[in-house]
Amino acid sequence: GAGVSQSPSNKVTEKGKDVELRCDPISGHTALYWYRQSLGQGLEFLIYFQGNSAPDKSGLPSDRFSAERTGGSVSTLTIQRTQQEDSAVYLCASSSRDGSEAFFGQGTRLTVV
């Protein structure tokens, strides 16, 4: 596609359930980021994939969070045993290897009830 695609756009889940959020980056972009944004807050870095390098996972808030990127393209962010404080908009972005502009998807709004 022409832009970064994220699915689902909205997700409501019960506390304690696992969720998977998907990101399709722009074709050819080797860098992929996940950020979390709570209402009215900034962009909290979660994880960064760059080509075949080991991902930078330093922003993941707990071991309930994990992410993978298959074939250097699609990425999945998994949150296990969701908690109410996980409620936020999860944004994915991609950019080309030279560290140029990042293109953001429209995000997944996660609500844990």
Added chain:
Amino acid sequence: QQPVQSPQAVILREGEDAVINCSSSKALYSVHWYRQKHGEAPVFLMILLKGGEQMRHEKISASFNEKKQQSSLYLTASQLSYSGTYFCGTERTSGSRLTFGEGTQLTVNP
């Protein structure tokens, strides 16, 4: 390692100017600027690279002071459409992760 933005919020009347600052305690390779409107994804404005020149996007320009590790975004003759939250993002080396500041909320009133 998160850059620090100031001010946190600013309110302008249409046609007024504003400056938003972004500073880091670490040496930087680049500074990015993005604007996010309510309910939308952040949109890229410009990148300033180490050793690069001042950049411009319409009536918005930015500079990068490498000695101070500080970037400033200049909004001239503000328009209603400039309203939104402005984020600076920093890279410490080429191709490294992009870390964002807390954002500056800009409101332009008629």
